[in-house]
Amino acid sequence: MIKKIAVLTSGGDAPGMNAAIRAVVRSARSYGLEVIGIHEGYKGLVEGGENYEPMTRKSVTDIIARGGTILGSARLPEFPQPEVRERGIQQLKEHNIDALIVIGGDGTYAGAKRLHDHGIRVIGLPGTIDNDIAFTDYTIGFDTCLNTVVESIDKLRDTCGSHQRCAVVEVMGRYCGDIARSAGLATGAEFVVTNTDNNDLQTILEKTKTFKEQNKRHPFIIVTEHLFDVHDLARKIEDYSGYETRATVLGHVQRGGKPSSYDRILASRLGLAAVERLMEGESGVCLGVQSNQIVATPFEEVIGKSKNLFEEYDDYIKLLC
Numbered sequence: 372m373i374k375k376i377a378v379l380t381s382g383g384d385a386p387g388m389n390a391a392i393r394a395v396v397r398s399a400r401s402y403g404l405e406v407i408g409i410h411e412g413y414k415g416l417v418e419g420g421e422n423y424e425p426m427t428r429k430s431v432t433d434i435i436a437r438g439g440t441i442l443g444s445a446r447l448p449e450f451p452q453p454e455v456r457e458r459g460i461q462q463l464k465e466h467n468i469d470a471l472i473v474i475g476g477d478g479t480y481a482g483a484k485r486l487h488d489h490g491i492r493v494i495g496l497p498g499t500i501d502n503d504i505a506f507t508d509y510t511i512g513f514d515t516c517l518n519t520v521v522e523s524i525d526k527l528r529d530t531c532g533s534h535q536r537c538a539v540v541e542v543m544g545r546y547c548g549d550i551a552r553s554a555g556l557a558t559g560a561e562f563v564v565t566n567t568d569n570n571d572l573q574t575i576l577e578k579t580k581t582f583k584e585q586n587k588r589h590p591f592i593i594v595t596e597h598l599f600d601v602h603d604l605a606r607k608i609e610d611y612s613g614y615e616t617r618a619t620v621l622g623h624v625q626r627g628g629k630p631s632s633y634d635r636i637l638a639s640r641l642g643l644a645a646v647e648r649l650m651e652g653e654s655g656v657c658l659g660v661q662s663n664q665i666v667a668t669p670f671e672e673v674i675g676k677s678k679n680l681f682e683e684y685d686d687y688i689k690l691l692c
């Protein structure tokens with residue numbers, strides 16, 4: 372029987388992580404469990420001490436609407452080393468923690484799987500703006516991020532329209548095109564460059580030349596991060612197509628802000644489900660949402676899998692631009 376659980380956030384932060392922490396703490400307390408909030412991800416888990424904070428219902432008052440994570444997130448590159456993990460496992464034992472909920476992305480899941488392999492009961496929740504976790508339609512933070520990106524691109528469109536400029540906008544996503552494609556469709560962009568499609572330089576240049584021939588006033592090209600130096604790409608587009616071209620890197624603003632209603636609801640449902648499933652004896656899985664149903668998938672099936680849920684949006688964008 373589980374009496375005491377711990378929760379941590381790890382990897383890149385995402386809006387809605389706080390709503391998930393709140394749901395874990397409140398549901399656990401409702402079921403009579405003790406809860407420890409572990410600060411600073413796996414780093415805090417290994418270091419112990421003040422990083423382990425007993426949490427009450429009050430500890431999570433008024434956090435549902437806050438971006439970031441009240442528990443903090445840190446990276447611990449040494450966590451793959453067995454002796455480092457062993458220190459973490461000792462800390463969990465010393466604090467009498469029966470089970471752990473981790474909220475993060477692919478790397479966080481890799482760490483969680485290793486803990487599970489050592490006999491720690493653990494469930495993962497998908498907390499990342501990139502939506503790059505397989506076996507879930509959405510990750511906590513993606514919807515909020517998308518809204519931020521769309522709002523920013525709408526603003527850029529106003530100014531680019533005034534000046535007849537071509538805009539190249541770099542968005543996050545790590546190695547997943549979901550942010551770029553969804554933002555492209557939502558903002559009426561002309562072209563979207565992702566890891567799987569349209570990422571050949573000559574294709575992009577020819578496309579912009581076609582837009583010029585079609586007398587498009589201010590074409591928008593949305594590019595997933597890690598593919599191009601977008602400032603260099605903008606110069607090349609300018610030389611080739613004749614459009615005055617500006618690059619904008621949206622950067623870390625995409626990670627911040629109040630979580631959207633969708634993210635708060637998703638985080639609340641997943642946090643509650645994680646506690647209930649741990650109580651039922653489930654472990655070694657991460658939870659996600661598919662067709663609005665909560666699903667559990669073993670870590671080993673999810674880790675390292677790529678996902679591009681919205682590939683068909685490429686066709687819509689082509690037809691609608």
Ligand code: ADP
Pocket residue numbers: 381382383413414445446447448449450451475476477478479480481482483485499
């Ligand atoms: P995310 O969870 O957003 O993908 P990271 O890739 O930075 O973020 O991973 C978060 C943390 O998870 C890392 O700092 C590290 O402590 C741990 N981690 C990542 N990969 C592994 C791995 N292969 N084995 C064990 N722990 C890992």
